[in-house]
Amino acid sequence: MNTSPTVLPAGATTTSFGAPPRRAGRRRLARLLPTPLWWRDACGAFVWCTMLVVVALWVVGGGVQELAQVGTALTSIGRLSGLVASDLLLIQVLLMARIPMVERTFGQDELARRHRWVGFSSFNLMLVHIAAITLGYAATSPNGLWATIVDFIVNYPGMLLAVAGTVIVVGVTITSIRVARARLRYESWHLLHLYAYLGLGLALPHQLWTGKDFLTSRVATVFWWTLWVVAAVSVLIWRVGQPLWRSLRHRLVVEQVRAENDQVTTVVMRGRMLHRLPVRAGQFFQWRFLDGPGFTRANPYSLSAAPDGRTLRITAAHLGDGSARLASLRPGTRVFFEGPYGRLHEGVRTRRKILLMASGIGITPMRALLEELDQRPGEVTLLYRAGSEKGRILVDELSALAGRRQARLFVVTGRRATRRSSWLPEHAAHLGDVEALRQLVPDVANHDVFICGSPGWMDAAEQAVLRAGVPPENVHIERFAY
Numbered sequence: 503m504n505t506s507p508t509v510l511p512a513g514a515t516t517t518s519f520g521a522p523p524r525r526a527g528r529r530r531l532a533r534l535l536p537t538p539l540w541w542r543d544a545c546g547a548f549v550w551c552t553m554l555v556v557v558a559l560w561v562v563g564g565g566v567q568e569l570a571q572v573g574t575a576l577t578s579i580g581r582l583s584g585l586v587a588s589d590l591l592l593i594q595v596l597l598m599a600r601i602p603m604v605e606r607t608f609g610q611d612e613l614a615r616r617h618r619w620v621g622f623s624s625f626n627l628m629l630v631h632i633a634a635i636t637l638g639y640a641a642t643s644p645n646g647l648w649a650t651i652v653d654f655i656v657n658y659p660g661m662l663l664a665v666a667g668t669v670i671v672v673g674v675t676i677t678s679i680r681v682a683r684a685r686l687r688y689e690s691w692h693l694l695h696l697y698a699y700l701g702l703g704l705a706l707p708h709q710l711w712t713g714k715d716f717l718t719s720r721v722a723t724v725f726w727w728t729l730w731v732v733a734a735v736s737v738l739i740w741r742v743g744q745p746l747w748r749s750l751r752h753r754l755v756v757e758q759v760r761a762e763n764d765q766v767t768t769v770v771m772r773g774r775m776l777h778r779l780p781v782r783a784g785q786f787f788q789w790r791f792l793d794g795p796g797f798t799r800a801n802p803y804s805l806s807a808a809p810d811g812r813t814l815r816i817t818a819a820h821l822g823d824g825s826a827r828l829a830s831l832r833p834g835t836r837v838f839f840e841g842p843y844g845r846l847h848e849g850v851r852t853r854r855k856i857l858l859m860a861s862g863i864g865i866t867p868m869r870a871l872l873e874e875l876d877q878r879p880g881e882v883t884l885l886y887r888a889g890s891e892k893g894r895i896l897v898d899e900l901s902a903l904a905g906r907r908q909a910r911l912f913v914v915t916g917r918r919a920t921r922r923s924s925w926l927p928e929h930a931a932h933l934g935d936v937e938a939l940r941q942l943v944p945d946v947a948n949h950d951v952f953i954c955g956s957p958g959w960m961d962a963a964e965q966a967v968l969r970a971g972v973p974p975e976n977v978h979i980e981r982f983a984y
């Protein structure tokens with residue numbers, strides 16, 4: 503690597519040598535299906551349509567007329583909030599069902615954020631539903647509040663199950679509040695979170711057996727059954743069936759385990775017919791290594807090398823038990839996987855020029871992208887931010903790749919800036935974020951930018967590229983935590 507002529511002081515380096523590559527030995531890979539822009543609108547329209555149908559059914563069922571008196575008004579509001587809460591609960595399930603169209607359109611980090619927002623909205627509406635229905639019935643009953651509650655639970659079909667379901671959903675929601683979640687191990691939180699499916703299942707009978715809107719209208723019955731069946735079938739197909747089928751079909755086994763340093767491990771896996779797997783550099787899978795207890799937990803890792811139709815490779819930092827265990831994997835260990843997932847791939851590209859920005863372990867998908875992206879000399883720039891010389895990984899590979907592909911590589915090393923949020927290290931923080939970026943990539947505004955790294959650094963990097971004139975739709979991001 504040559505020292506860069508740019509103003510970034512120590513550690514800023516660039517390479518540019520050699521002839522364009524001929525990538526030998528690669529099989530013809532499965533085609534990555536396009537993701538049309540209208541899919542986003544179609545998904546949004548679907549959600550709003552279901553909401554519209556729910557409200558329309560409530561109106562047709564006399565919901566508006568019932569607002570005339572206090573008692574019936576409360577019951578009516580309770581019914582509407584319960585129906586919208588149910589709709590949102592099912593939307594929540596659909597958001598996380600890994601439906602290819604939805605996953606490819608939004609990406610899992612955005613889906614997780616939306617799932618969280620929809621979840622809390624649905625939970626709040628469920629509380630309104632319980633309170634309003636109970637008060638509404640109590641207002642029109644001679645028995646008072648407590649007798650009405652007991653009557654509900656004991657005499658209405660499915661209500662006891664609904665109470666149990668509600669308790670579970672309350673537990674899941676409380677553990678998802680940020681403060682509570684931060685205190686739990688990820689695996690414990692995730693396991694608890696899966697109980698939401700049980701809570702949802704337990705709430706169904708009361709809707710079917712006592713819900714006026716379910717029982718009185720054929721259209722309503724068909725609508726709700728369709729939504730429930732679509733949600734259940736989606737989960738079964740894309741969260742269970744497809745991962746199982748792909749894992750069995752491709753029979754992935756660990757081929758090689760290599761230490762990049764004492765905190766980072768690379769694992770190469772070999773499988774059958776991998777050229778049929780529609781995966782691209784920059785994407786990730788959920789991995790399960792069948793090496794003993796603990797295989798039930800899946801961890802997401804991006805590919806750290808471009809898929810070649812024969813092998814898949816990941817590189818992981820040892821953060822907790824799951825990632826540290828990778829270092830002791832033995833060749834021959836079977837691997838189950840879910841995926842590929844993620845939007846950080848060639849398919850989202852809209853421009854010839856690409857800037858890849860990575861910090862820390864976020865270099866893994868960028869390493870794969872640098873290898874795979876279709877590029878002419880000088881079209882791709884990789885900017886790799888590392889905390890220290892010791893913490894830099896894959897640098898030899900990056901240099902060799904940048905050389906072969908005639909890409910530009912900048913490795914910017916140094917402790918993170920403490921005085922302000924910045925993508926630059928402390929020793930370069932006197933420079934403006936945009937100014938420094940423009941010095942390395944003068945025409946940055948004409949690039950598609952891919953960003954992956956630690957959360958704070960990614961925010962600073964995103965801000966810098968946006969302020970440098972890159973339109974938001976040309977900034978592509980993969981978060982390693984959500």
Ligand SMILES: Cc1cc2nc3c(=O)[nH]c(=O)nc-3n(C[C@H](O)[C@H](O)[C@H](O)COP(=O)(O)OP(=O)(O)OC[C@H]3O[C@@H](n4cnc5c(N)ncnc54)[C@H](O)[C@@H]3O)c2cc1C
Nearest residue numbers: 688800801802803804818819821822823824825866982983
């Ligand atoms: C899309 C994506 C791609 C990733 N790619 C890489 C990569 O290429 N290399 C790499 O070193 N790391 C990557 N990570 C991070 C990696 O998944 C976590 O560091 C790893 O799962 C930690 O597991 P653990 O059991 O060692 O630690 P834990 O202590 O169990 O978890 C530490 C933290 O990791 C995150 N995490 C753990 N399991 C999951 C999960 N199943 N889903 C989402 N987040 C989880 C949580 O934020 C958790 O707080 C990626 C994460 C995501 C979401």
